[in-house]
Amino acid sequence: MGRDRWSAAGLALLAIGYLFAARRYPLDTLTTPGPGIAPLGSGLALLALAVWLFIVAGSVRPAHAAGGLPEIRVAPTCPTESAPQRPGSRTALLMCGALVLYAGLLPRLGFLGSSVALVVVSSRLMGLEGWWRPAVLALGVTGVAYLLFARWLGVPLP
Amino acid sequence: MRHRLAFAVALVLAAAAPASAFPDKPLELTVLFGAGSAADLLARKLAELAGRDLGQPVTVVNRTGAGGALGYTYVKGQPADGHALVWNSNSISTAYHAGNMKLDHTAFAGVAALTSEPVSLAVKADAPWKDARELLAHARANPGHVRLGNSGRGSFTHLVAVALENRAGVKLTHVPFGRELAVTTVLGDKIEASVQLPAEIMAQVTGRQVRVLAVSGDTRLVSLPDAPTLREAGVDLTMTLWRGVAVPKGTPETAIARLERAFTQAANGPEFRDFAARMGAVVDVRGAKDFDAFMARDDREIAALMEQIGLRKQ
Amino acid sequence: MSDLFVALTPPNLLACFIGTVLGTVVGVLPGLGPAAAMALVLPLTIKLGPTAGLIMLAGIYYGAMYGGSTTSILVNVPGEAASVVTTIDGYRLARRGRAGAALAVAAIASFVAGTFSVVALQLAAPLVARAALAFGPAEYFAFALLGVVLLANLTGGSRAKSLAMVVLGIMLSTVGMDPLGGTVRFTFDLAGAQAGLSFVAVTAGLFGVAEVLATMADPASTTPVARVRFRELYPNREELRRSVPPMLRGTVLGFLVGLIPGPAATIASFVSYGVEKKISRHRDELGTGAIEGVAGPEAANNAAAGGGMIPLLSLGLPFTPSTAVLLSGMLLMNVTPGPFLLRDHPQVFWGVIGSFYVGNVMLLVLNLPLVGVFARVATVPPRFLMPGVLVLCVVAAYADNNNLFDVWVVVGAGIIGWAMRALGFNPAPLVLGLVLGPVLERAFLQALTIARGEVSGLWASGPAAVMLAAAAVAFVAPAVLALARRSAADPV
Numbered sequence: 001m002g003r004d005r006w007s008a009a010g011l012a013l014l015a016i017g018y019l020f021a022a023r024r025y026p027l028d029t030l031t032t033p034g035p036g037i038a039p040l041g042s043g044l045a046l047l048a049l050a051v052w053l054f055i056v057a058g059s060v061r062p063a064h065a066a067g068g069l070p071e072i073r074v075a076p077t078c079p080t081e082s083a084p085q086r087p088g089s090r091t092a093l094l095m096c097g098a099l100v101l102y103a104g105l106l107p108r109l110g111f112l113g114s115s116v117a118l119v120v121v122s123s124r125l126m127g128l129e130g131w132w133r134p135a136v137l138a139l140g141v142t143g144v145a146y147l148l149f150a151r152w153l154g155v156p157l158p
Numbered sequence: 159m160r161h162r163l164a165f166a167v168a169l170v171l172a173a174a175a176p177a178s179a180f181p182d183k184p185l186e187l188t189v190l191f192g193a194g195s196a197a198d199l200l201a202r203k204l205a206e207l208a209g210r211d212l213g214q215p216v217t218v219v220n221r222t223g224a225g226g227a228l229g230y231t232y233v234k235g236q237p238a239d240g241h242a243l244v245w246n247s248n249s250i251s252t253a254y255h256a257g258n259m260k261l262d263h264t265a266f267a268g269v270a271a272l273t274s275e276p277v278s279l280a281v282k283a284d285a286p287w288k289d290a291r292e293l294l295a296h297a298r299a300n301p302g303h304v305r306l307g308n309s310g311r312g313s314f315t316h317l318v319a320v321a322l323e324n325r326a327g328v329k330l331t332h333v334p335f336g337r338e339l340a341v342t343t344v345l346g347d348k349i350e351a352s353v354q355l356p357a358e359i360m361a362q363v364t365g366r367q368v369r370v371l372a373v374s375g376d377t378r379l380v381s382l383p384d385a386p387t388l389r390e391a392g393v394d395l396t397m398t399l400w401r402g403v404a405v406p407k408g409t410p411e412t413a414i415a416r417l418e419r420a421f422t423q424a425a426n427g428p429e430f431r432d433f434a435a436r437m438g439a440v441v442d443v444r445g446a447k448d449f450d451a452f453m454a455r456d457d458r459e460i461a462a463l464m465e466q467i468g469l470r471k472q
Numbered sequence: 473m474s475d476l477f478v479a480l481t482p483p484n485l486l487a488c489f490i491g492t493v494l495g496t497v498v499g500v501l502p503g504l505g506p507a508a509a510m511a512l513v514l515p516l517t518i519k520l521g522p523t524a525g526l527i528m529l530a531g532i533y534y535g536a537m538y539g540g541s542t543t544s545i546l547v548n549v550p551g552e553a554a555s556v557v558t559t560i561d562g563y564r565l566a567r568r569g570r571a572g573a574a575l576a577v578a579a580i581a582s583f584v585a586g587t588f589s590v591v592a593l594q595l596a597a598p599l600v601a602r603a604a605l606a607f608g609p610a611e612y613f614a615f616a617l618l619g620v621v622l623l624a625n626l627t628g629g630s631r632a633k634s635l636a637m638v639v640l641g642i643m644l645s646t647v648g649m650d651p652l653g654g655t656v657r658f659t660f661d662l663a664g665a666q667a668g669l670s671f672v673a674v675t676a677g678l679f680g681v682a683e684v685l686a687t688m689a690d691p692a693s694t695t696p697v698a699r700v701r702f703r704e705l706y707p708n709r710e711e712l713r714r715s716v717p718p719m720l721r722g723t724v725l726g727f728l729v730g731l732i733p734g735p736a737a738t739i740a741s742f743v744s745y746g747v748e749k750k751i752s753r754h755r756d757e758l759g760t761g762a763i764e765g766v767a768g769p770e771a772a773n774n775a776a777a778g779g780g781m782i783p784l785l786s787l788g789l790p791f792t793p794s795t796a797v798l799l800s801g802m803l804l805m806n807v808t809p810g811p812f813l814l815r816d817h818p819q820v821f822w823g824v825i826g827s828f829y830v831g832n833v834m835l836l837v838l839n840l841p842l843v844g845v846f847a848r849v850a851t852v853p854p855r856f857l858m859p860g861v862l863v864l865c866v867v868a869a870y871a872d873n874n875n876l877f878d879v880w881v882v883v884g885a886g887i888i889g890w891a892m893r894a895l896g897f898n899p900a901p902l903v904l905g906l907v908l909g910p911v912l913e914r915a916f917l918q919a920l921t922i923a924r925g926e927v928s929g930l931w932a933s934g935p936a937a938v939m940l941a942a943a944a945v946a947f948v949a950p951a952v953l954a955l956a957r958r959s960a961a962d963p964v
Contacts, residue, residue: 228875
């Protein structure tokens with residue numbers, strides 16, 4: 001089963017889960033339509049599209065082989081091959097973890113503390129060596145963001 | 159060094175007169191609606207005036223979402239020391255009964271109710287109905303024919319329209335809109351009338367594109383002198399949207415009293431009166447003592463109306 | 473008419489300057505919208521008096537449209553909702569070392585569109601305003617549906633995938649309070665989710681954070697841009713020549729879409745991109761870093777901002793949060809917009825119109841030198857730049873509604889966006905769904921209620937019927953064409 005078929009299956013599952021969660025919103029009458037109509041409609045639409053994608057994904061390969069028009073997928077600079085198999089994907093996965101940790105720590109450490117940590121971690125992951133260069137970068141970035149948003153523009157950062 | 163000194167001074171002050179130490183840092187007034195909306199502008203003006211009196215800035219922060227539930231929940235989660243305020247309104251009852259939040263008005267202590275806004279009943283300038291009586295007579299003869307645009311399901315304007323149906327014995331078709339679009343749709347001849355807060359319709363009234371047939375307050379509005387009250391139009395109904403300042407329950411009495419003084423003085427001043435009038439609001443001050451009872455009474459009324467339209471979840 | 477020169481008096485010039493500078497700042501910084509900035513300075517503007525005050529407020533309003541493209545082009549983080557489309561080609565241009573060209577073209581396109589829309593505003597306001605009223609919920613529903621069908625495949629590729637992304641966007645838009653009020657949906661008892669998924673947070677995640685993750689996963693994909701010489705900072709003759717037609721098309725489209733209620737500037741930018749994708753001479757390059765993909769949408773969103781002034785000035789109807797603040801400002805200054813504005817306050821009316829001309833020139837003069845400064849940002853090596861982008865995305869998401877939940881949204885959207893790219897899904901159609909979802913739902917439900925439950929009310933009016941038919945044709949046509957082509961290729 002190809003990448004697109006897996007995606008289609010995933011989308012179908014998502015649609016079913018969504019429709020399931022949407023059951024509790026009433027449809028009401030045609031004169032006073034309720035909040036359940038849009039979820040029902042979009043959930044069914046996604047389910048139908050997932051089926052379509054599943055079918056298309058199966059038939060594209062032969063078309064390619066027959067010399068049909070090659071399908072332009074996404075803009076070339078997007079990594080079209082499955083990224084998670086490359087060596088760098090470990091770094092990116094670590095970054096995902098760091099981001100989740102950041103969101104969790106933000107209310108506890110405050111904006112300044114957690115953002116300094118985020119910049120240090122991410123710049124190290126990007127290959128910035130040593131400790132004091134990331135630290136200076138972190139203080140600089142966080143400081144500028146703080147001055148700009150919190151001081152001058154009055155955003156109450158946590 | 160300077161900090162230590164300031165700290166020492168604060169300690170001495172706190173020991174000497176605990177009441178006068180409040181407020182000892184900037185205050186934050188959470189507004190439940192978007193920056194630039196009528197509710198927001200009234201709050202900003204009051205925050206500016208009250209901040210001058212309190213000697214600490216009152217920062218307005220918009221936390222919008224779920225008919226106000228997001229902001230109420232946020233303020234309730236702050237320390238009850240009088241520095242976290244919410245610019246509240248009937249939305250505390252509508253958001254609670256719609257099931258959008260676990261908190262109701264008893265989670266907060268009222269500082270002061272400050273303004274009220276009636277709801278305006280308006281039709282297009284060239285509509286065949288001269289006044290509210292004629293419109294209601296038409297609605298009575300043709301049940302469901304008059305389509306009335308309100309500012310959202312379960313919104314205060316919707317509730318006023320439902321109460322109007324009850325009291326006038328008519329059947330209307332309620333069309334929920336967001337803000338200004340109800341008026342747009344009246345102007346586009348797609349619906350017959352609108353129920354909106356006066357600020358949303360003031361420009362069209364002055365531009366003579368719509369006529370306000372009635373307002374739901376107990377007196378006429380200064381800014382709409384030609385629009386009679388519903389009672390004058392023969393419907394026994396008075397409903398206004400009040401706005402005020404509240405703090406989480408458990409805030410010290412002294413802090414509440416200090417805030418009450420600052421905000422009521424700000425609201426009663428000529429500068430704010432004038433400002434409010436242009437936004438279609440009336441200064442309608444109620445102190446901390448009456449405010450809680452007032453909220454409770456209003457809450458029961460709103461609960462009953464929401465029950466009737468099937469939107470009451472709790 | 474001679475009142476136009478009111479805008480040239482020193483106090484008014486100063487007000488205009490401050491307004492446009494503030495607008496540029498707000499536009500450049502993601503997460504801060506013009507409406508919030510306008511509400512902040514409103515007390516000050518009231519003290520300035522109606523003419524200078526409104527000139528300043530208006531300056532923030534259209535100035536924000538200039539800055540919006542800056543972060544889109546440089547770091548793939550949309551500065552405003554209306555600049556999401558600009559990321560598609562703008563960011564690719566920047567990665568190819570043409571950041572300066574993209575920024576300059578964006579500024580020029582904004583200038584052309586801004587100026588054209590004032591001329592149109594001046595000449596045709598009352599006439600066009602009437603047309604705006606013809607758009608009721610039924611027409612709006614048909615319009616939005618047509619938009620979904622025509623624009624879903626904005627970035628090319630598989631139609632099934634693009635449509636699935638649009639629908640996913642619509643589904644995400646149903647989180648939080650439903651657009652007609654009353655019911656909070658899909659929040660799973662998370663208090664922070666009640667405000668819905670913040671548009672700013674979702675786009676900052678899908679574009680900005682996802683780009684950072686993709687760069688980490690594949691460092692080779694973003695080789696640092698070589699240092700550019702000063703002459704290369706600005707667009708060359710070829711780039712300028714290619715920008716002219718999309719700019720003009722975008723201006724006209726944007727102006728017309730601006731008359732319609734709702735997120736007009738955002739929709740206008742999508743429409744312009746969609747049109748370029750279909751009819752531009754270089755349509756095959758769109759999506760890979762074509763200057764047309766910057767010129768068209770940036771002209772369109774500025775023209776839409778100008779178009780949005782028409783319902784406000786001639787009918788007193790604000791269709792966006794920013795124009796609503798302008799309206800409040802007018803009411804507080806005792807100036808009532810509407811049919812009598814010109815008669816009662818000619819100085820204010822012409823002063824504001826005049827300031828549009830002046831302000832657009834100021835913005836161009838202000839933004840072109842900034843291009844040189846900003847373009848250098850693109851040459852900063854990723855290991856220094858990307859951590860800053862992360863912080864910018866998080867702050868933007870939070871600043872939008874001061875809601876900590878939105879930080880989770882930006883992080884989640886970033887991770888999902890990275891996964892989506894890996895699977896060959898493009899995030900742009902999802903954003904389209906996110907914008908049009910509430911519009912579709914609201915208009916559909918309202919149209920039904922207005923028709924008193926008759927489904928035929930959806931196509932009862934001429935324009936609505938035409939647009940719905942066009943949507944149906946556009947939906948079926950590609951499949952029919954593909955079938956026809958296949959049967960022609962191998963006859964049975």
